[in-house]
Amino acid sequence: MEEFKYEELVEATESFSPSRLVGKGSHGCVYKGVLGDDRVIAVKTLSLALRALHDNSKLHNETRILSSLADPDNSSSSLSDHVIKLLGTSQDPSHNEVLVIEFMPNGSLHDLLHPPANGAPPPTWPARLRIALQVARALQSLHGRKPFIVHRDIKSANILFDSEWNAKLADFGLAVMDSDDRLDSPAGTIGYLDPNYTCPSKLSRKNDVFSFGVVLLEIMSGRKAMDVSKQTASIVDWAISLLEGQRAMDICDPRISLPSAVPFRHMVHLAGRCVAADEGSRPSVSEIVMEMERVLPHHRVRVPAWLSPWRSLALLKRWRKHARRCNTSTLVKPGAQKGEIQGDMLSGKV
Template identity: 55%
Template structure:
């Protein structure tokens, strides 16, 4: 028992040290299209590692296997209508950012012009351990323990904080969800897919975005059902609090391993289900039943569920900022670490 408590104390300490890692500046390159063709075996289906409404992601092996990257190609649907706006928007956002430990690293772009189409490709760092969605919902996966879930939550919060604190204007991700959280070789979580991201006009959270795209292109409200802020109904409603709402949904998902929307359950919405249990004083019933909740994790879990509840408040003004969320999470981790350490000393 002492050994188990000590190990969790070390886990929490490592979580706190990791979130203080400094940032470094990113370097963006222009890659040759022929190099990408070779790296993906001409964009072979065997190299396809991800697929969404905006694009497909391929595993690329460069320099005779010495460098593995992820290559994002525009979806066939957008190619057919010659809509490059989302990919160009993602390039614009990513190329303006310094490298950050909690955001998937942007390496560069490639362009291919032909008689029929002009294509842009994004080259990103390759993260080998799948998505948070897979970790929580895929069958036969190793179930994450509670310190790991807390670590993931803080890492995602730090990623959102980085975007919201970007100068001169905040960036709103607009698609925070478990499928957009990827794991590196050390199982650290990183936020990916900034295809829907928008930069605010100024630091006023209720101002409209600065981009002059038409309503039917990049600036119209967008996101994923289940995570999407119900208050975000028109471009002028864009706010960093939209991301906060989505993060609250994600927190419930991390703690429960229940999908954001599950039509096989009642209620179908994780928000409706979780907030009802919390109002009834049964917050720990939200926790993933496959993983026992040890006593020293109860305070941390209850705190994160409390944060999630405030994040999904129908009233945008009552939701916390991501800075407040990060500070509160860090403080509860430090308190939990200290309590476990004191208990270990008493029982030794």
């Protein structure tokens, strides 16, 4: 892991200019930076609130967790392609931790699912399946290692997209390892937080499964996890009521069309199992990945008929190469240039 000079990061971010700010949360602020060798990076600094409290614990913890995932000396460490990569660290003049992570140019899943009025069209059904599977695989890599890691803050705002629209799980400030002392109070985001996680002893991988189930419902419905403008604010309460009333199709995002009701029902019922009140009824993440992969045969990638034969062949070759890398060949759209990938993904040409 590289140790960056703080002055180098100041220059890369134009002195942490507001114009370079790409993300902001309770734990930190993220800036886009361009290094002297033209590498584009993201620089995460302590939030103003935590800076005032002199609390560097969240960024320090994130460094610890991400470093352990990438540790080549740990045989159980296998960094998923769908977990954000830590490139290095630095310290500001007050000795606060500064993280340098890979830059994710295409925003978050929350932004994608909930664009402003007259914004970009919503992602298509195949694109949503692909995203859900990639997030599940990221979580599988955390839960499957020794010691396992519980993220504790799985939500759509913490799922980011790289230049190829691959989903990556980010923000490990609240994450804990199984080997850690279980002294931390329950933490997470309202709407995604497992209601059974009421004290430190209740921490388990099933807490993440619940949060993933909320994200899956959000992906399928296009509805926010918590929306006080709705009669039923909680997406979980709303969806469970529909599932119990045999109205699973009413969960479908009305902005998109489905190629088949079968895989959609399969996915929403899987989400329902993830958010079950009884922790014992929730599947493991490995089971979730297997269930999702069973849905894949229902979807075949089609090359749009309006493309010329030459361009169709070129895109298909690019798609096959990309699909082999992501291992999601039945969900991935034929690749194109960056702007075309974004436009096709959002416009339904999948």
